[in-house]
Amino acid sequence: MSKERPLILISNDDGITAPGIKALVEAMKPLGDLVVIAPDSPQSGMGHAITITRPLRLHKSNVFGDDVLAYQCSGTPADCVKLALDKVVDRKPDLLVSGINHGSNASINVLYSGTMSAAVEGAIDGLNAIGFSLCDYSFEANFEPCKSFVRKIAKNVLEQGLPNDTLLNVNIPNVSETDLKGVKVCRQAKAKWVEEFDERRDPNGRKYFWLTGQFSLLDHDEQTDEWALKNDYISIVPVQFDLTAYKAIDKLKNWAWT
Amino acid sequence: MSKERPLILISNDDGITAPGIKALVEAMKPLGDLVVIAPDSPQSGMGHAITITRPLRLHKSNVFGDDVLAYQCSGTPADCVKLALDKVVDRKPDLLVSGINHGSNASINVLYSGTMSAAVEGAIDGLNAIGFSLCDYSFEANFEPCKSFVRKIAKNVLEQGLPNDTLLNVNIPNVSETDLKGVKVCRQAKAKWVEEFDERRDPNGRKYFWLTGQFSLLDHDEQTDEWALKNDYISIVPVQFDLTAYKAIDKLKNWAWT
Numbered sequence: 001m002s003k004e005r006p007l008i009l010i011s012n013d014d015g016i017t018a019p020g021i022k023a024l025v026e027a028m029k030p031l032g033d034l035v036v037i038a039p040d041s042p043q044s045g046m047g048h049a050i051t052i053t054r055p056l057r058l059h060k061s062n063v064f065g066d067d068v069l070a071y072q073c074s075g076t077p078a079d080c081v082k083l084a085l086d087k088v089v090d091r092k093p094d095l096l097v098s099g100i101n102h103g104s105n106a107s108i109n110v111l112y113s114g115t116m117s118a119a120v121e122g123a124i125d126g127l128n129a130i131g132f133s134l135c136d137y138s139f140e141a142n143f144e145p146c147k148s149f150v151r152k153i154a155k156n157v158l159e160q161g162l163p164n165d166t167l168l169n170v171n172i173p174n175v176s177e178t179d180l181k182g183v184k185v186c187r188q189a190k191a192k193w194v195e196e197f198d199e200r201r202d203p204n205g206r207k208y209f210w211l212t213g214q215f216s217l218l219d220h221d222e223q224t225d226e227w228a229l230k231n232d233y234i235s236i237v238p239v240q241f242d243l244t245a246y247k248a249i250d251k252l253k254n255w256a257w258t
Numbered sequence: 259m260s261k262e263r264p265l266i267l268i269s270n271d272d273g274i275t276a277p278g279i280k281a282l283v284e285a286m287k288p289l290g291d292l293v294v295i296a297p298d299s300p301q302s303g304m305g306h307a308i309t310i311t312r313p314l315r316l317h318k319s320n321v322f323g324d325d326v327l328a329y330q331c332s333g334t335p336a337d338c339v340k341l342a343l344d345k346v347v348d349r350k351p352d353l354l355v356s357g358i359n360h361g362s363n364a365s366i367n368v369l370y371s372g373t374m375s376a377a378v379e380g381a382i383d384g385l386n387a388i389g390f391s392l393c394d395y396s397f398e399a400n401f402e403p404c405k406s407f408v409r410k411i412a413k414n415v416l417e418q419g420l421p422n423d424t425l426l427n428v429n430i431p432n433v434s435e436t437d438l439k440g441v442k443v444c445r446q447a448k449a450k451w452v453e454e455f456d457e458r459r460d461p462n463g464r465k466y467f468w469l470t471g472q473f474s475l476l477d478h479d480e481q482t483d484e485w486a487l488k489n490d491y492i493s494i495v496p497v498q499f500d501l502t503a504y505k506a507i508d509k510l511k512n513w514a515w516t
Contacts (some may be wrong), residue, residue, distance in 0.1 A: 005446045006324055020343075030512040043312045045309070047304070047305040047306030047307040047308070047336070047375065048369045049303060049304045049306075049334075049370075050302045050303045050305070050370055051469060052302060052469055053302075055468050055504075056466060056468075057465075058467060074486045076307075078305070079506060082451075082453045082469065082471075083455060085456070086454065086455050087455055087467070108499070111499060111501075112306055112307075112308055122364060123304065124369075132357075135458065147329075152513065152515070152516070157515070162506075163505070163506045163510075169501075182516050183515035185511045186512045187270065187500070187502040187504065187507065188500050188502045195339075195340045195341075195344040197314075197344050199345070207315075208315055209314045209316060209341060209345070210313050211308060211314065213340075225413055225499045226384075236515070237501075238394075238504075238506035238507060239501045239502065239503055239511055240502070240503035241369060241501075242445070242448070243368055243446060243498060243501070244445040244496065244497065245423075245496040246496075247444065248420075249443055249444075249496060249498035252443045252496055255414055255443075256414070256417065257410070257411065257414065257494070258407075258410070258441055258444075
């Protein structure tokens with residue numbers, strides 16, 4: 001019975017026409033009934049933004065053919081998931097997958113990533129959720145080699161269920177299937193972007209700035225996602241949305257606050 | 259010597275003209291040399307969004323008078339901090355303060371908050387950073403009673419320095435100074451927003467949706483920020499930007515991934 005197949009909600013941040021989400025849809029097809037709800041324009045770097053000062057539009061899309069129920073939304077990735085859960089699906093999805101992102105969301109990039117925020121939004125609502133990223137920023141990236149791994153990881157999560165309040169940040173190195181060494185469960189590497197804004201003048205002589213920067217890896221430990229990716233492993237980082245720095249609580253309780 | 263006074267970077271997400279940032283500037287004046295860089299328009303709910311598809315503008319502002327160096331920026335709160343650190347300040351700030359936000363950033367709201375993302379961005383760059391919020395969403399909120407507490411908390415952090423990779427999420431209940439019970443160092447309460455999108459028709463008959471929702475508190479423990487606020491305490495949650503769910507790593511390592 002079709003009703004008993006798992007319901008899989010799919011989103012991304014590169015927009016509904018990005019090749020990465022097409023690959024994700026194809027990878028998920030054998031696993032369940034699909035509902036896609038993705039931004040109608042690229043939303044990279046939107047982090048966990050939500051839209052509160054303007055209304056949202058939602059339109060059906062046949063970009064994945066007639067057999068996949070799909071919608072495009074004018075909002076952010078987090079908006080897409082919120083709207084899907086309130087207005088689109090008629091039962092709780094068994095899995096939310098986001099991506100496949102064009103480019104790495106490993107280490108500190110998890111904070112800026114709209115792909116991951118869609119997954120976080122699902123996890124807050126109690127869904128099994130995974131964000132997938134391929135470490136190739138180009139629009140022409142080849143997603144074929146990673147489709148079987150993406151399907152396998154999703155199947156694993158569907159069958160076993162993730163620990164409470166935990167989602168997965170999965171990054172896939174840009175190597176051939178034969179060069180891929182396997183999967184490593186790891187932690188987020190410490191890293192930051194060192195900004196170098198590019199200062200320019202517009203045709204009217206007014207200054208403007210483009211955000212550019214250098215990625216600075218501060219942590220070369222073998223337990224990190226960056227190490228795994230550099231050594232041709234798929235990195236899987238379990239992610240939480242409780243941001244409390246528990247280790248600091250006792251120390252700060254001893255301060256004289258008043 | 260003026261050069262030896264602490265350098266305090268100030269931002270927010272409600273925009274440079276919001277009453278909350280004016281109160282924060284006034285609270286910080288006795289503590290050091292100030293540089294303000296804040297969005298030129300409201301950016302509530304922007305989470306950790308950054309601007310990568312369009313350039314940014316930066317203009318000097320005298321909204322705080324001639325004795326406070328201030329800039330307005332066309333980007334998000336995270337953009338403001340990135341731009342300030344690359345292009346505006348000539349030394350590393352001793353403290354970054356963000357806010358005072360109009361409305362709570364306790365519990366799950368920390369994820370959606372542009373105020374907190376400005377502070378997180380500073381902390382990633384190694385700064386002492388604090389996000390302040392007053393639990394009153396109105397533009398006409400009265401920030402007077404909380405100014406002395408905000409100053410005291412900032413002074414404490416300037417003098418003692420925060421633990422590595424840790425910032426503070428400070429929320430202030432909307433009560434009078436006499437009703438305030440004190441300060442509690444606590445953890446982020448488990449909570450979520452249950453969305454109820456408001457479905458409407460535009461003048462052309464096309465459907466659109468407004469994001470609305472109900473806050474759902476899932477955690478009434480006395481160690482949480484929500485408990486502290488409900489009981490008239492200022493809540494201070496130490497926040498980290500390593501999102502790894504460490505507790506889940508060993509369990510997930512035992513899964514058959516390949």
